[in-house]
Amino acid sequence: MALKANPIWGYAKTPHFHVGLPDLGPRPCGFALDFRGLNKWECSCVGVLAQTPQRAITPVEDEKPSHDMESSGAIQRPFDMESTGFHKDMNLLPIAEPLSSTELSSSSCDGSKVRVAYQGIPGAYSESAARKAYPKCETVPCEQFEAAFKAVELWLVEKAVLPIENSVGGSINRNYDLLLRHRLHIVGEVQLVVNHCLLGLPGVRKEELKRVLSHPQALAQCEMTLSMLGIARVNADDTAGAAQLVSASGERDTGAVASAEAAKIYGLDILAEKIQDDDDNITRFLILAREPIIAGTDRPYKTSIVFTLEEGPGMLFKALAVFALRDINLTKIESRPQRKRPLRVVDDSNKGSAKYFDYLFYIDFEASMAEGRAQHALGHLQEFAGFLRVLGCYPMDTIS
Template identity: 65%
Template structure:
């Protein structure tokens, strides 16, 4: 029997107070049991070994871009995307109780999650020295050192919030994926989204042909991204004119506004299978 929603054990990467924990609580309610994991792969393994029921991990940020590691892990593990959740990131400058902002010498944080998103704001506050670390909250325990982290971290670790809403751009949103051992059963009576990944043979018109299988069936694509195939980064080809050529072999990540219960979407993927060298459905889930 599946656990009740409020009894779910949800794995995330990071220490208690991380934004991923906040995303897990938003996705599954504040009463879920969160399970901190040191690495992204540890969170995948926690679900696979039933230490946790599900996991919430970041996929992309509106400022920092895609989280490449998690896309690669999706291909290596047999977990399914069963939903996604978007969290507005509100960075805070945290320090020990009594520390004044004018006395701060440096700030520490995760390089992609924080520094890439509020570098100019930190400069305006007079904090010139930054150090990239994994444990941002632990760094804030040092004297005269601040951490760029969440307000939840301030509550959990009894730190002062010296500045709130640190950001260089007005919109800072991270999209998280919800992962489970078993896929959910898709329906057609509600708006579903399906995430897939595929690769193609090299040649003119191959990507056009792949995207056409959806366009001809009036299936809207909400995301199309490409990245080098990690296990086969280079492909060798002979152009019959010179020496062998080497070029990147790419994977394409695509989100469809369609349910896998829809015969139209099923036919599109069957069509794609006819010429794709690789195809995997990562999940079909309700649009949020």
């Protein structure tokens, strides 16, 4: 039988792992692409699911959609003023009618008919990433990451562009958690070169600055330059918000670390460019949509998955081996403790029980779901994965 490819795929389990698999071809359970209807992915598990009694699989706690807006723990603002530019009320977002398959296919490649949500306010690096992906799109600012996810789910926008990792600062863990909680698909990625600029009010010289505002990560990435200037650092919610605050405050001894675009929007002068300590500062963004795209083999593709493993020696090695056996390159491995069940108790001796973190594993690998080797690798992985979900298969961004 064929199972429709809902955002979460669960499987019955088979008990053994065979390291020396010579076939690398069809496994008892494999993945297939179906191009009927709206061309959604389907998972064909004829062998195992037809012959093996299915057992109930406990859903991963974090996969459950959240119906309330959680606070992101915003940093205290250095000025007593209300930030503008956010869509705090979801009802204020522009209303998007559901798109038909005809409308989706007729959208121009420059994104002129696409509304894209991002976290931040105009001038944020996330907005720049959205415009890199869709040069003529309509960008929709959201105050929190989760608001951007919900804007897509509620048909208020077609896409969301959200950061997932930075070459200096590492992974954005909050968005990994939200990927599992919400039923969206990764349909693309954007790699954006970060150019931090020192901004000030018109006519101010950088030597006049006594303090500078920005996001904590941006300040940390410019540590050497700011230390040389002897400028005090003040945390703000985000880089573009810092530029907005400096512009509104009118305080000539206060600057901001933000993008050149933010300087243009908020009427600030660029006092210095490329002040980051590492020139190779790149942020990778994910493009999210309600529907997956049709995977192909016409260009390099990447697939993102998340799974859990049962307790046992070498289980992670076995999971990674299914890709190595098929010459599939892994580009990202991230582990996150399960939020609702962070600890697993294992009775491994008669002297007591051991407690281990119960992890979710996120993996990106270079292969398309249209390739047999990717289908067989995931079919193999599901034999010992307690939970497996394909987050998306999408073209790689090979140009920064």
